[in-house]
Amino acid sequence: MNITANWSYPTAVKLGRGRIKELAAACTSLGMKKPLLVTDRGLANMAITQGALEVLEEAGLGRAIFADVDPNPNEINLEAGIKAFRDGGHDGVVAFGGGSGLDLGKCVAFMVGQTRPVWDFEDVGDWWTRASLEGIAPIVAVPTTAGTGSEVGRASVITNSQTHVKKIIFHPKFLPGVVICDPELTMGMPKAITAGTGMDAFAHCLEAYCSPFFHPMSHGIALEGMRLVKDFLPRAYHEANDIEARTNMMAAAAMGAVAFQKGLGAIHALSHPIGAVYNTHHGMTNAVVMPAVLRFNRKAIEEKIVRAASYLGIAGGFDGFYDYVLSLRSELNVPNTLTAMGIKPDRIDELAAMAIEDPSCGGNPVTLTLENTKTLFRDCF
Amino acid sequence: MNITANWSYPTAVKLGRGRIKELAAACTSLGMKKPLLVTDRGLANMAITQGALEVLEEAGLGRAIFADVDPNPNEINLEAGIKAFRDGGHDGVVAFGGGSGLDLGKCVAFMVGQTRPVWDFEDVGDWWTRASLEGIAPIVAVPTTAGTGSEVGRASVITNSQTHVKKIIFHPKFLPGVVICDPELTMGMPKAITAGTGMDAFAHCLEAYCSPFFHPMSHGIALEGMRLVKDFLPRAYHEANDIEARTNMMAAAAMGAVAFQKGLGAIHALSHPIGAVYNTHHGMTNAVVMPAVLRFNRKAIEEKIVRAASYLGIAGGFDGFYDYVLSLRSELNVPNTLTAMGIKPDRIDELAAMAIEDPSCGGNPVTLTLENTKTLFRDCF
Numbered sequence: 129m130n131i132t133a134n135w136s137y138p139t140a141v142k143l144g145r146g147r148i149k150e151l152a153a154a155c156t157s158l159g160m161k162k163p164l165l166v167t168d169r170g171l172a173n174m175a176i177t178q179g180a181l182e183v184l185e186e187a188g189l190g191r192a193i194f195a196d197v198d199p200n201p202n203e204i205n206l207e208a209g210i211k212a213f214r215d216g217g218h219d220g221v222v223a224f225g226g227g228s229g230l231d232l233g234k235c236v237a238f239m240v241g242q243t244r245p246v247w248d249f250e251d252v253g254d255w256w257t258r259a260s261l262e263g264i265a266p267i268v269a270v271p272t273t274a275g276t277g278s279e280v281g282r283a284s285v286i287t288n289s290q291t292h293v294k295k296i297i298f299h300p301k302f303l304p305g306v307v308i309c310d311p312e313l314t315m316g317m318p319k320a321i322t323a324g325t326g327m328d329a330f331a332h333c334l335e336a337y338c339s340p341f342f343h344p345m346s347h348g349i350a351l352e353g354m355r356l357v358k359d360f361l362p363r364a365y366h367e368a369n370d371i372e373a374r375t376n377m378m379a380a381a382a383m384g385a386v387a388f389q390k391g392l393g394a395i396h397a398l399s400h401p402i403g404a405v406y407n408t409h410h411g412m413t414n415a416v417v418m419p420a421v422l423r424f425n426r427k428a429i430e431e432k433i434v435r436a437a438s439y440l441g442i443a444g445g446f447d448g449f450y451d452y453v454l455s456l457r458s459e460l461n462v463p464n465t466l467t468a469m470g471i472k473p474d475r476i477d478e479l480a481a482m483a484i485e486d487p488s489c490g491g492n493p494v495t496l497t498l499e500n501t502k503t504l505f506r507d508c509f
Numbered sequence: 510m511n512i513t514a515n516w517s518y519p520t521a522v523k524l525g526r527g528r529i530k531e532l533a534a535a536c537t538s539l540g541m542k543k544p545l546l547v548t549d550r551g552l553a554n555m556a557i558t559q560g561a562l563e564v565l566e567e568a569g570l571g572r573a574i575f576a577d578v579d580p581n582p583n584e585i586n587l588e589a590g591i592k593a594f595r596d597g598g599h600d601g602v603v604a605f606g607g608g609s610g611l612d613l614g615k616c617v618a619f620m621v622g623q624t625r626p627v628w629d630f631e632d633v634g635d636w637w638t639r640a641s642l643e644g645i646a647p648i649v650a651v652p653t654t655a656g657t658g659s660e661v662g663r664a665s666v667i668t669n670s671q672t673h674v675k676k677i678i679f680h681p682k683f684l685p686g687v688v689i690c691d692p693e694l695t696m697g698m699p700k701a702i703t704a705g706t707g708m709d710a711f712a713h714c715l716e717a718y719c720s721p722f723f724h725p726m727s728h729g730i731a732l733e734g735m736r737l738v739k740d741f742l743p744r745a746y747h748e749a750n751d752i753e754a755r756t757n758m759m760a761a762a763a764m765g766a767v768a769f770q771k772g773l774g775a776i777h778a779l780s781h782p783i784g785a786v787y788n789t790h791h792g793m794t795n796a797v798v799m800p801a802v803l804r805f806n807r808k809a810i811e812e813k814i815v816r817a818a819s820y821l822g823i824a825g826g827f828d829g830f831y832d833y834v835l836s837l838r839s840e841l842n843v844p845n846t847l848t849a850m851g852i853k854p855d856r857i858d859e860l861a862a863m864a865i866e867d868p869s870c871g872g873n874p875v876t877l878t879l880e881n882t883k884t885l886f887r888d889c890f
Contacts, residue, residue: 132723133722133723133724135724135726136519136663136681137518137519137726137767137770138517138518138519143723282517300517341514342512342513342514342524342760343514343516344730344734344737344757344760344761344764345516345518345730345733345760345763345764345767347733348728348729348730348731348732348733348734348764349725349726349729349730350729351729351732351733351820352725352726352728352729352732353725353729356725376725379723379725379726380725382726383725383726383729386518386726389516389517389518435820435822436820438819438820438822439816439817439819439820441816441819
């Protein structure tokens with residue numbers, strides 16, 4: 129089954145096998161004549177990246193690439209990217225990659241139009257209204273994993289190289305004008321990355337679904353996203369070239385990111401500090417803490433989860449759903465505990481203090497306090 | 510429970526009781542200094558319309574209104590609206606009302622930027638690319654019913670006054686820049702309109718959910734939209750001032766229109782010609798033909814409906830869902846058959862010929878032919 133689809137929200141999405149061939153047309157549709165492809169160092173020389181550059185070159189758009197991008201992009205990468213954009217006389221960005229290439233590419237396109245420093249656009253109150261709209265460059269986004277969903281997001285995460293703190297930089301113009309979701313680009317991922325990124329998409333959907341805020345569009349998208357993960361992540365994990373599974377996981381990843389406008393929760397509030405302190409894989413960390421968070425939130429989410437379980441074809445209500453999460457993790461070789469991930473429970477006080485400051489906190493169905501967050505961390509070991 | 514929410518897709522949506530007060534700010538955010546409020550004749554002198562004009566006037570944006578709009582807006586209304594826009598020196602449109610005010614307002618804003626006739630922008634192939642983008646005026650949409658969802662749509666239906674044929678006029682720029690969903694505006698609706706518009710929203714969700722096309726975001730939105738209708742339409746019907754119910758129905762209406770980008774089906778393919786020939790209420794007609802269409806499509810949709818029924822808390826799988834639709838109709842005093850609606854089965858051949866030409870046909874899970882559509886019409890009497 130070869131799925132192909134064009135969607136118009138949250139932006140123009142072109143999904144389907146081989147659609148990277150439409151990259152040049154996507155750039156042209158946004159007025160680009162000389163795009164700069166931004167990706168991370170690891171991807172720069174891979175065949176999928178070179179193939180994308182060839183599509184651009186064949187259409188007369190050049191084959192410019194900027195790849196000095198760290199796994200956690202920082203403001204030094206950003207400055208270098210802005211310089212490459214200006215020196216090359218570029219007029220648009222192809223943001224290409226997993227989270228880092230997408231996030232930095234989007235931020236370069238935004239910042240070439242600004243005079244203020246990037247930290248002035250952190251996702252705080254109405255700081256985004258400080259931006260000048262005129263010089264922002266258009267963006268085509270091309271994800272190469274199925275997890276973060278940054279391709280349909282209005283923010284980038286940029287790490288401060290001095291303090292090592294991750295900041296969310298937000299502006300509506302971060303949303304790419306066109307997104308190309310070509311599942312073939314994800315077929316070469318190592319198994320652990322398929323698992324970790326897929327569980328990231330699942331965590332986005334699960335937390336958005338459980339968030340108490342009123343956003344029924346996101347609620348429905350989150351539920352259907354969980355169904356896609358349930359039906360297709362194990363297939364993508366076991367059989368790397370299952371294109372139907374890969375296509376559905378690309379959709380699920382985009383859905384997770386669209387859905388989490390409704391809110392995230394304790395899974396992310398715990399996972400962010402763990403990642404900052406121990407440099408663990410974000411999606412995998414989400415998967416490790418997920419059962420403890422489900423137990424923690426049970427009273428507040430039981431009715432919703434029972435309803436979701438019915439839709440997902442899981443018997444046994446909340447307990448059935450909980451057991452399903454455990455078995456999914458087991459099938460994907462996710463570590464059972466933070467201990468199994470190689471982490472020691474000696475910095476829980478510090479982690480809990482960071483967690484309750486995390487922006488994801490606000491969407492958790494049970495209010496996080498320093499005390500109950502410490503207990504929750506302990507339950508993850 | 511006073512629900513208030515801001516959403517960013519498919520466009521900026523401001524939902525909540527009393528938010529009509531934000532109308533002037535919404536206009537200003539899109540650069541308007543002298544908006545023209547477009548609505549239909551029936552609404553022009555109502556308190557909700559005058560209240561909206563007062564909000565504009567208090568903010569120094571004037572109180573200009575154009576209301577020469579028929580219940581089925583045609584190109585004569587459109588020309589008059591364009592003239593009013595130009596003569597008044599306006600710079601934006603407040604599209605205000607049920608389907609007709611919204612559709613004509615959106616179309617006026619689009620057409621003030623065009624030199625070609627409106628029929629050149631019918632939703633056929635890539636005709637929309639014929640449009641000039643420069644002169645299109647910005648749009649704020651304010652729905653006053655909870656049904657069509659035109660406030661979040663990229664098209665308007667304009668009737669040809671000569672041929673009486675309804676044409677879908679499409680362009681991405683028909684999508685309003687800001688939508689204000691204020692449920693208080695819907696509280697004065699007659700019961701039959703609450704029922705008919707609510708069943709329209711339900712029909713949009715049901716058909717989008719059953720459509721075979723791959724659009725899992727719309728699929729999830731459609732499912733959750735059905736849940737909102739199930740939980741809140743009877744309450745809005747029985748108790749006109751139930752603001753929580755009205756708020757949820759406004760959300761459900763927007764969700765139906767967003768979801769049906771995934772496709773509609775035979776309910777709409779039948780309802781459109783019936784409406785054209787007998788001038789029946791669109792949403793009510795959808796509700797009348799709904800059970801026959803469910804029976805007709807059963808084999809193709811049973812699995813999906815069983816899953817939806819589980820989520821909706823309806824026991825008995827497909828049959829349970831079918832019985833639920835019958836009981837919902839009964840509770841809302843929807844006529845059981847086309848006969849009960851006052852229609853005679855003497856023009857079925859003509860209606861079927863129109864139905865299989867309807868654009869909604871393509872999304873029906875079972876292919877419509879002239880023969881099976883005649884049979885389906887007979888089953889609605």
